[in-house]
Amino acid sequence: MTARTGASDLSSRQAPVLPTRDGARTAAWTVGLGVLLAASVVIAVTIGPAGLSPADVWASVLAHLGIGEPTLSPLRDGIVWELRMPRVLSAAAVGAGLALCGAVMQALTRNPLADPYLLGLSSGASVGAVIVIVLGAGLVLPFAAFAGALVALVATLGLANAAGALTPTRTVLAGLAVSAVFGAITSLVIFWSATGDSYREILNWLLGSLAGTDWTSVAIAGGAVIVIGVPLLASARTLDAFAFGDTAAAALGVHVGRSRALLLTGTALLTGALVAVSGSIGFVGLILPHAVRFLIGARHRALLPLSALAGALFLVWADTGARTLFDPRELPVGILTALVGGPVFAVLMLRNRGLA
Amino acid sequence: MTDALHTDRVRFTRGRRLIIDDVDCTVPGGRVGALLGPNGAGKSTLLHLIAGIERADAGTARLGDRDLAALRRRDRARVVALAEQEVTDAPGLRVAEVVALGRTPYVGAFAGPGDLDRAIVRRCLEDAGLTELEDRDYATLSGGERQRVNLARALAQEPELLLLDEPTNHLDVHAQLTMLGLLRELAHGGLTVLAALHDLSLAAGYADHVIVLAEGRVVAAGEPGAVLTPELIRRVWGVEASVLEHPVNGRPLIAFSEVARGGRMSRADTADAADAVEAVAAGAAEA
Numbered sequence: 001m002t003a004r005t006g007a008s009d010l011s012s013r014q015a016p017v018l019p020t021r022d023g024a025r026t027a028a029w030t031v032g033l034g035v036l037l038a039a040s041v042v043i044a045v046t047i048g049p050a051g052l053s054p055a056d057v058w059a060s061v062l063a064h065l066g067i068g069e070p071t072l073s074p075l076r077d078g079i080v081w082e083l084r085m086p087r088v089l090s091a092a093a094v095g096a097g098l099a100l101c102g103a104v105m106q107a108l109t110r111n112p113l114a115d116p117y118l119l120g121l122s123s124g125a126s127v128g129a130v131i132v133i134v135l136g137a138g139l140v141l142p143f144a145a146f147a148g149a150l151v152a153l154v155a156t157l158g159l160a161n162a163a164g165a166l167t168p169t170r171t172v173l174a175g176l177a178v179s180a181v182f183g184a185i186t187s188l189v190i191f192w193s194a195t196g197d198s199y200r201e202i203l204n205w206l207l208g209s210l211a212g213t214d215w216t217s218v219a220i221a222g223g224a225v226i227v228i229g230v231p232l233l234a235s236a237r238t239l240d241a242f243a244f245g246d247t248a249a250a251a252l253g254v255h256v257g258r259s260r261a262l263l264l265t266g267t268a269l270l271t272g273a274l275v276a277v278s279g280s281i282g283f284v285g286l287i288l289p290h291a292v293r294f295l296i297g298a299r300h301r302a303l304l305p306l307s308a309l310a311g312a313l314f315l316v317w318a319d320t321g322a323r324t325l326f327d328p329r330e331l332p333v334g335i336l337t338a339l340v341g342g343p344v345f346a347v348l349m350l351r352n353r354g355l356a
Numbered sequence: 357m358t359d360a361l362h363t364d365r366v367r368f369t370r371g372r373r374l375i376i377d378d379v380d381c382t383v384p385g386g387r388v389g390a391l392l393g394p395n396g397a398g399k400s401t402l403l404h405l406i407a408g409i410e411r412a413d414a415g416t417a418r419l420g421d422r423d424l425a426a427l428r429r430r431d432r433a434r435v436v437a438l439a440e441q442e443v444t445d446a447p448g449l450r451v452a453e454v455v456a457l458g459r460t461p462y463v464g465a466f467a468g469p470g471d472l473d474r475a476i477v478r479r480c481l482e483d484a485g486l487t488e489l490e491d492r493d494y495a496t497l498s499g500g501e502r503q504r505v506n507l508a509r510a511l512a513q514e515p516e517l518l519l520l521d522e523p524t525n526h527l528d529v530h531a532q533l534t535m536l537g538l539l540r541e542l543a544h545g546g547l548t549v550l551a552a553l554h555d556l557s558l559a560a561g562y563a564d565h566v567i568v569l570a571e572g573r574v575v576a577a578g579e580p581g582a583v584l585t586p587e588l589i590r591r592v593w594g595v596e597a598s599v600l601e602h603p604v605n606g607r608p609l610i611a612f613s614e615v616a617r618g619g620r621m622s623r624a625d626t627a628d629a630a631d632a633v634e635a636v637a638a639g640a641a642e643a
Binding site: 233234 | 404407408409429430431432433434436437438440448449450453454457458460461463465466468510513
């Protein structure tokens with residue numbers, strides 16, 4: 001046995017240790033989910049009261065990209081390009097972002113139950129967004145939501161920490177308290193400003209809804225997913241290093257405090273942008289990372305991109321259900337995600353019986 | 357030539373409590389050093405200070421002539437590795453993936469692990485006797501297997517200094533001797549090893565050099581035979597013991613008899629003892 005591992009006789013050992021095999025598997029999943037997502041976007045756009053075919057959707061998309069000639073009537077083209085397409089793409093971006101946030105938060109807090117909704121970030125972001133809307137300052141909306149998310153994050157972690165060690169259960173309880181307060185503030189602000197259907201508006205912020213999303217929403221949510229998602233992906237190895245706790249991460253050369261603060265701020269920023277578009281949609285960040293982990297393991301280089309794709313796919317279909325199930329009335333999409341997410345939460349709780 | 361570890365007047369307080377009090381210690385290069393002492397003596401903290409996980413209030417830890425605290429984190433993680441006692445569950449990670457974490461200080465943000473990294477992971481799995489377990493879920497392993505995985509992960513950092521916190525805790529006798537035999541082989545291969553240990557006879561049987569810590573101070577250091585005397589064991593651990601000669605390998609064998617009357621040494625005693633250490637250590641070095 002040689003103790004010091006050097007480069008000397010490595011060429012003689014072509015070691016097929018798993019990362020190669022895993023790399024191929026991850027690539028296959030990425031391509032598969034990517035194709036499925038693209039197809040789902042097109043099909044989801046065809047679904048609705050006005051009957052459209054996938055060919056119509058393609059024709060409209062190509063025409064707007066300047067590749068083909070417009071073949072649809074202006075009305076039908078408007079349904080595709082101005083109504084449904086931005087909504088479906090917003091759903092995809094919000095779903096991808098929420099799943100990314102969940103995966104990152106679960107790693108950083110070593111808490112399988114972490115999620116931007118359960119830890120109160122979403123309700124904090126809602127408060128920020130609603131206040132700005134009431135004050136009538138539209139452009140700073142995502143930033144106000146970010147500030148709200150950050151305040152909520154600090155409040156949740158601070159409260160959990162003050163109550164003792166930062167265990168998963170304490171963190172979720174603290175998130176519940178913070179959510180309750182920020183949810184109430186959101187409702188109060190909307191009620192106080194009282195223009196139009198305030199009940200409906202309150203529901204949309206508290207339960208989340210993609211109704212009324214347009215290309216600006218796509219730009220905000222999609223832009224945030226790309227601008228923040230890329231550095232998060234680049235941090236995959238750092239997130240892996242947290243698997244055995246802070247001491248192990250530090251021993252592997254990770255700047256623990258700075259990395260955690262930066263990455264959590266990133267998730268707050270992303271949550272802010274998403275909530276500004278859609279209100280607080282729950283459980284997407286909880287469900288999808290666990291499903292992906294179950295399928296391909298816990299390494300973040302694979303987990304993060306696949307969670308994002310799976311989150312996009314999930315929310316595209318959840319939102320399609322939300323706008324068509326009770327047509328012509330619309331369900332806040334958060335009701336559907338909670339319908340799936342609640343049971344998943346219960347299963348996770350049972351599976352992690354030792355959870356403190 | 358493998359570099360030796362020296363700490364020089366390392367001091368560390370947590371809150372207002374002095375945890376590590378002017379610790380000077382040395383582990384010769386390519387040797388196994390054992391860090392001994394009762395619970396709460398500061399063994400883990402000292403390891404964390406050397407590994408740069410906590411920052412000392414004063415003093416330095418050097419490997420050869422390199423000040424470890426002055427290295428960048430990533431560079432330090434390529435020189436010093438710590439195998440922890442804590443064997444927390446890492447859900448969903450397989451053994452080979454856990455060992456691959458040791459490559460963290462070498463791999464870039466976007467680049468995946470390369471062939472060299474894979475080969476090193478494979479070698480470390482072999483060195484720790486884990487080849488057959490590489491696809492197993494870490495959470496399903498026994499305590500001894502987990503300790504070996506932690507060791508392999510540390511080895512994948514290709515360190516020059518290997519620190520271990522209670523590597524034999526919760527292990528059966530076979531696993532204990534396997535672990536310590538492995539550490540000795542690693543040291544012979546050119547690694548400097550410092551392990552915090554509880555079992556005095558194991559330490560005496562395997563370590564080339566022992567450092568006894570009490571109340572955050574070094575109270576004795578040197579060759580096991582010179583350091584582990586009945587008198588020292590009584591003062592530090594508060595138990596009566598006889599030091600015998602091992603019938604097979606001739607190393608010190610410690611037989612405990614009963615709890616000593618008068619109890620353990622107080623903080624004032626450790627101060628006196630610490631003053632006496634240098635003389636003992638110097639004597640041991642000459643011998």
